[in-house]
Amino acid sequence: DATFLEIGRSCSVSGWQHFLWGLKGFRRTVASNMKENMVRDAEYQAKCSQELDAALTVLEAELCNATGAFAPLPGGNPSAAALALAALLAPVLLPPEYTAGYAPQIKPEMFSTEFQVRIKAYRERTAGSFAMTLYRMHRMRAVSRHRI
Numbered sequence: 001d002a003t004f005l006e007i008g009r010s011c012s013v014s015g016w017q018h019f020l021w022g023l024k025g026f027r028r029t030v031a032s033n034m035k036e037n038m039v040r041d042a043e044y045q046a047k048c049s050q051e052l053d054a055a056l057t058v059l060e061a062e063l064c065n066a067t068g069a070f071a072p073l074p075g076g077n078p079s080a081a082a083l084a085l086a087a088l089l090a091p092v093l094l095p096p097e098y099t100a101g102y103a104p105q106i107k108p109e110m111f112s113t114e115f116q117v118r119i120k121a122y123r124e125r126t127a128g129s130f131a132m133t134l135y136r137m138h139r140m141r142a143v144s145r146h147r148i
Contacts, residue, residue, distance in 0.1 A: 060126040086131040095135035
């Protein structure tokens with residue numbers, strides 16, 4: 001609950017949202033709903049992991065295509081597909097640049113050993129490595145340009 005509270009309090013949101021997040025009952029309701037609807041049970045998690053692995057296998061074949069959707073644009077900038085892939089994989093990979101200073105960094109060490117192993121395995125896949133590189137090379141540069 002303390003980590004959940006810190007993440008919510010440090011986000012750049014309105015005062016009433018900070019107030020709501022400060023209420024322990026509200027945070028518990030959100031956490032309960034997230035667990036019930038997103039985490040569910042081991043069977044559901046295994047099914048989702050299999051689906052993610054299958055999707056990554058398809059995406060990794062496309063990543064090998066030098067002229068495909070993930071190829072850099074002229075000038076070396078990442079394509080929209082590449083940025084979308086990195087953004088969608090970020091919650092699984094937890095790149096250090098993920099929260100970009102808008103919220104506390106979410107580190108693999110905050111999770112169980114089992115999940116740390118899974119995070120490491122996804123980072124080592126071709127798609128994971130690709131997304132981590134995009135975050136490392138482009139995330140903070142893009143954030144610093146758009147920060148007020």
